[in-house]
Amino acid sequence: MPQIALPHRRPGRALSAAFASIGLVASALTVTSCSAGAGPDTPVGPSLAASGPAHTDVLFVGAHPDDEFPSLATFGQWGERQRPLSTGVVTITRGEGGGNAQGEQEGPELGMIRETEERRAVGRAGIRNVFYLDKPDFWYTLSAPLTAKVWNKPPRPSADTLSGLVRLIRATTPRKVVTMDPRPFKQHGGHQEAGRLAIEAFRLAGDEKAFPEQITKERYRPWTPSQLLAQNGGFTTGSVGAECARKQEKDERTGLPVIGYWTGTRSGRQNKTWAQIERDAARDYVTQGFGSLPATVDTPADKLPCEWFTVLADRGKPVSRPVREQSGLRPLYAEFRDWARGAGMPWLANDAQPDYPANPxxxxxxxxxxxxxxxxxxxxxxxxxxxxxxxxxxxxxxxxxxxxxxxxxxxxxxxxxxxxxxxxxxxxxxxxxxxxxxxxxxxxxxxxxxxxxxxxxxxxxxxxxxxxxxxxxxxxxxxxxxxxxxxxxxxxxxxxxxxxxxxxxxxxxxxxxxxxxxxxxxxxxxxxxxxxxxxxxxxxxxxxxxxxxxxxxxxxxxxxxxxxxxxxxxLPGYVPPPGRPALAPVIPQDAARSARSPASRDQAERTGVRADGRGPFPP
Incomplete structure (x- = not known):
């Protein structure tokens, strides 16, 4: 199995190479003539949307198949508005490093199974296009810097994954980008890194100086979406029922606005609540054990919750809030603080490090x-x-x-x-x-x-x-x-x-x-x-x-x-033998490839855009 040896210790990635190379300052944001002027929840229809077979009104950015399913009730509702919003999905890996509750497949073989599960699941919310960046998934980690190192293995540049995501935003021209929470505590490092990359790509896709070869050689145009949302699965107000979607909420740590979409809304096309449709979709992820979930959501509609999203940017610009500095940060949290500063959203690091209890x-x-x-x-x-x-x-x-x-x-x-x-x-x-x-x-x-x-x-x-x-x-x-x-x-x-x-x-x-x-x-x-x-x-x-x-x-x-x-x-009295070395980590690098996926190849033929945003696959 191909593997990558990583250094025993490495500096945190305070700022992506792309930010450093084009000299963006923390407060700068380029909004091009292509950027959307719609407000936070303005319906986007044919008169506002870009055209083309790859276009999508909403683009979700996740790390693994199934990262999108807790938001499918929202995406499904958007797709059934009077002026519907179409949704596409970017999944950076195929989840090859996850468990398998269905069989003994692992590695790329498991990744292909998980792609099939994901396409079936998102199809229940009317989503057709899923783009894979073909990055390797590995074991569960809490480290975004480690994830970035694995996803951008040399000789690829350190901004390789970011470049692909910027290209996909330019290719699909979304008005909204939805992603995962980038904050580090109790969060999969892949989820954190997906959120970081989406934030960086949201800013860079509209700047013609960022990855300029995509514009000069690949003929894409700069594109800045209007709104950037992050899933906020940990947010809860205790409010349930239709009222939860009408409340004006804010994130406790950052102070950013939080908006909700009620899962009890019924689908006009499927005559089910979106909570039930989302449960049906979750059960499609058999390899992840979700097939054991009860088939029916029997919670009364007035007790069903909302899905919550933090508004990170609106009308093409970050939503700013006061910054509260934390002292005594451990290295992983100090690295996140530095990244948030470089990304122009330093308030994301507010209270990011929890109050750890005393260690036993x-x-x-x-x-x-x-x-x-x-x-x-x-x-x-x-x-x-x-x-x-x-x-x-x-x-x-x-x-x-x-x-x-x-x-x-x-x-x-x-x-x-x-x-x-x-x-x-x-x-x-x-x-x-x-x-x-x-x-x-x-x-x-x-x-x-x-x-x-x-x-x-x-x-x-x-x-x-x-x-x-x-x-x-x-x-x-x-x-x-x-x-x-x-x-x-x-x-x-x-x-x-x-x-x-x-x-x-x-x-x-x-x-x-x-x-x-x-x-x-x-x-x-x-x-x-x-x-x-x-x-x-x-x-x-x-x-x-x-x-x-x-x-x-x-x-x-x-x-x-x-x-x-x-x-x-x-260990009282213990003395380690002299000369015992420290070993560099060895991490699997096997990944399923879109070129070997019939579904991804068919999608590329239909949209003219393959997994990384480039043109169709060669024969």
């Missing part, structure tokens, strides 16, 4: 004899404190018999030992250890996360092991690494690691997992005073390869992907 801490005792890795805590093997895992995400445990877990650590020489005991009442799906020991969060599993020096800003410089306590055909446990410095079966990526489990039966009441992790398998020498860790439990309670409940030792935010929240493991 424990001492890992050294034992004279190495524990037997057999799934049983023998006498004296784990004399340290018992750590209780707490609710993190998903359905709340009914009681301790439904889901609960504890963990203990010990050390012998250069090896770390972990014992995790899980109480559970329903056994999840048994994956095939030989073919499908990966993406452990789809069923019952535990995860052990380690940051060897306690300084990581994302998980690319950490060790993350997922352990399945049981597998298909009566198989025992299996272990893999995911979302970290190396990925794949533990036998290849952590060759010194051993695991064992004991699973109760008749009746099933849970399991225990024991693991030996050589500190030599970690991606850097361990600092005995700064090593941080998290232990997580994934509880499925289903046979459809989807999760239900998540617990963690340190349960704040995105507990599996945010090293800032992990707890400290102190």
């Amino acid at each position: 801490s424990t001492v890992v005792p050294e034992v004279d004899k190495a524990p037997d890795v057999d799934g049983v805590a023998g006498p004296g093997e784990y004399p340290g404190p018992e750590l209780t895992l707490q609710q993190w995400e998903g359905a709340k445990c009914r009681d301790k018999s439904d889901c609960s877990a504890t963990a203990r650590f010990s050390r012998h020489g250069d090896d770390l030992y972990v014992m995790i005991r899980v109480t559970d009442d329903i056994k999840g799906y048994a994956l095939d250890a030989a073919k499908d020991c990966k993406r452990h969060w789809r069923t019952d599993s535990v995860e052990i996360d380690l940051d060897p020096q306690g300084r990581s800003d994302d998980t690319s410089t950490t060790f993350k092991a997922g352990i399945l306590p049981f597998t298909a055909h009566g198989g025992g446990p299996c272990a893999e690494r995911d979302g970290d410095n190396r990925q794949g079966p533990a036998k290849n990526t952590a060759p010194g690691m051993t695991v064992a489990s004991v699973v109760t039966d008749d009746p099933y009441t849970g399991y225990s997992v024991e693991a030996k992790i050589p500190l030599a398998d970690l991606p850097a020498p361990v600092d005995p005073d700064r090593l941080t860790a998290n232990v997580l439990l994934y509880d499925s309670d289903s046979q459809d390869r989807t999760g239900r409940t998540r617990l963690a030792w340190s349960p704040y935010g995105s507990a599996q992907a945010d090293p800032y929240v992990w707890g400290t493991l102190r």
Whole structure:
């Protein structure tokens, strides 16, 4: 599998190369004769819209297939106005790095399946055109800078993805651009980066000095949309029913206006609420486990909520608000603040860094004899404190018999030992250890996360092991690494690691997992005073390869992907061997290609614009 090795540490991207190269100042915005003069919600019909088979009135920019579905009720309503607004979608990747609740496909093969799901889903809202930028999707990260590095792998320029998005805006001439929230906390790095790119492209597409070859050689014209909106899924007022769409709201952190569209509105063409149509669309994403959602939305119409959007720009210009500086920013948030300043919207960084709680801490005792890795805590093997895992995400445990877990650590020489005991009442799906020991969060599993020096800003410089306590055909446990410095079966990526489990039966009441992790398998020498860790439990309670409940030792935010929240493991007396190197991250680069997608090729033939905005594909 082609992969990219990234540097161990890298400077944050405070400003895209495109901004720097054309010398845009933070407050500047070029509005060309092509820009729209419609107000925030002015219907755009044939008399205002540009023409051409690729034109769309609204362009949504997301990172993965399914990123658009929480907004389909809005896009569908816009398409049924008296003067309808057509919508197109830009999806930067095909989600090759995501899970698969349907089968064992992964990589480009999974990406093609997810394209089919997306085209079916958006078609329910009348959307025909989906443009893919063919960028590689990889594991779940909270880092936009890491995502940008992967999407713009050398020898491609650092603004390669941005260039493609600017070209698509010029090719499709939208009046509205809708994207994802670019703010960093508890947000997929791909979602953040999609939002950043949409903000930058919104500004640059109307400037003839930005990517000038698109104008001089490819014959596109500068184009500045009128309005820029960002999904605001975390916004809620408590208001439901038709009234929520009539309220004048504002985002609590930025002060920007927030507008809502009621999901209880009925489609005149389909005679269903848009909430129901959106549910139908969500269920098209079978690989993502959404097929297990109830088929019918039975919430009374007057209890249905709105979909919310933050207004970032209107009439071609940013909506400005007062800036509140935060002190004591951690590197990931300082990088976002610098980016927001360079993008001309510094207020987006208002209160972006949350008030992190104190990190937990424990001492890992050294034992004279190495524990037997057999799934049983023998006498004296784990004399340290018992750590209780707490609710993190998903359905709340009914009681301790439904889901609960504890963990203990010990050390012998250069090896770390972990014992995790899980109480559970329903056994999840048994994956095939030989073919499908990966993406452990789809069923019952535990995860052990380690940051060897306690300084990581994302998980690319950490060790993350997922352990399945049981597998298909009566198989025992299996272990893999995911979302970290190396990925794949533990036998290849952590060759010194051993695991064992004991699973109760008749009746099933849970399991225990024991693991030996050589500190030599970690991606850097361990600092005995700064090593941080998290232990997580994934509880499925289903046979459809989807999760239900998540617990963690340190349960704040995105507990599996945010090293800032992990707890400290102190290793008294431990001295790492000299000369142990720090390893550069290795990240998969396989991506599905539009040139190999019949649907994308047909769309290019119909619109004259292929995935990256260029002309039709060659024969």
